[in-house]
Amino acid sequence: MNIVAATDFSTRSNRALRQAGLLVRSPDAKLHLVHVVDEDQPTELVRIEEREAQRMLVEQIAAMPELQNIHCYPIVVKGHPFDGILRTAAAVDADLVVMGAHRKQFLRDIFTGTTIERVIRGGKYPVLMVNNEAQRQYERVLVPTDLSNTSADAIRIGLSAGFLRDDRTSLLHAFSAMGKARLKTTGADPSIVRRYVENERERAMEELSKFLVANGFDTRPWSLRVTEGVPTQVIARAVAEEQPDLLLMGTHGRTGLFRTFIGSVTEETLRSVDVDVLAVPPLSH
Numbered sequence: 001m002n003i004v005a006a007t008d009f010s011t012r013s014n015r016a017l018r019q020a021g022l023l024v025r026s027p028d029a030k031l032h033l034v035h036v037v038d039e040d041q042p043t044e045l046v047r048i049e050e051r052e053a054q055r056m057l058v059e060q061i062a063a064m065p066e067l068q069n070i071h072c073y074p075i076v077v078k079g080h081p082f083d084g085i086l087r088t089a090a091a092v093d094a095d096l097v098v099m100g101a102h103r104k105q106f107l108r109d110i111f112t113g114t115t116i117e118r119v120i121r122g123g124k125y126p127v128l129m130v131n132n133e134a135q136r137q138y139e140r141v142l143v144p145t146d147l148s149n150t151s152a153d154a155i156r157i158g159l160s161a162g163f164l165r166d167d168r169t170s171l172l173h174a175f176s177a178m179g180k181a182r183l184k185t186t187g188a189d190p191s192i193v194r195r196y197v198e199n200e201r202e203r204a205m206e207e208l209s210k211f212l213v214a215n216g217f218d219t220r221p222w223s224l225r226v227t228e229g230v231p232t233q234v235i236a237r238a239v240a241e242e243q244p245d246l247l248l249m250g251t252h253g254r255t256g257l258f259r260t261f262i263g264s265v266t267e268e269t270l271r272s273v274d275v276d277v278l279a280v281p282p283l284s285h
Contacts, residue, residue, distance in 0.1 A: 001029040005098040012100030018134035020098040021066030034075045036084030082118035101131040142244035147211040150250035154280035170223040174234035175204035
C-alpha cells in the first residue's frame, strides 16, 4: 500500500501524519510525506524553504512514534499545494492521500478546505481528511450512500483498507418524499401524509436492499438507516446522533431530479463535520 500524507507542519497536518502512520499495516507498505513549497517567490528563498522543509520532514520521521519501523520517504515539491500533492500521488502510484482538516479561518490558501476539495476533484485517489486525534482502528463508521456505483466503490475501498467492521458500520440513505409538500398544501389529513411518507421510506429501503444484494454486501450485518430529508442535513443529524469516528463517502453519484449530486454533498460535508472523512472517487469499471 502506498500512502501520501501531506503536511504543512501545522498541528492539523501532524495529526494527519500520525493517522497515516497508524494506517500502515503491512511490511511492504510505504508512507510518502510531502510538503509543497510555494514557487511564486524569489528563487533563493524557494531554495532555502526547500532545504528547511526537507530537514523538518526528516526530523518528523525520526521523532514521531507512529512513523517508527515503517518505510517513510520525505518529499518536497514546488508549486500550488493541491497540484503538488496530486503530482506526488501520481508519481508514487498512491492508494490513499491523507490530509489534515481544513482551516476554520482562511489566512492562506494552503491546506484549506479548497485545497482538499481540489485534491478530491482533481485526482483519482481516495482522500482521508483527518479532523481528530490519530486512531489505531476506526471503531464506528457511517457510510452515506446514494445507491450509485460510486457509493459501492467507496464501500469496497473501505472494506479492502480495513476501515469497515461488520458490527460497527452503519449505512445511511436519504430519500425525498416528493409529494409531501403538495399533500400538506391541499389540506390532506396528517395520517394520509404520514402513510405516504412511510410508503416512500419502505420503497427507499427496498432500493437499499437491492443495492446491497447487487454488490454482494447483503451478507454483512451492517446497521441500515433510511431517513427522509436533504442529504447534507440527514448526514449532519446522523453524525450528531451516532457520533462516528469516520464518514466514508463517494465523491460523485446520481444526478437528476430525484437524486442529489453526491459530489456537492461530499464537499459540504467536508466543510461542516468534525469527524474524519474518507472521500472515494469512482473506480474504473
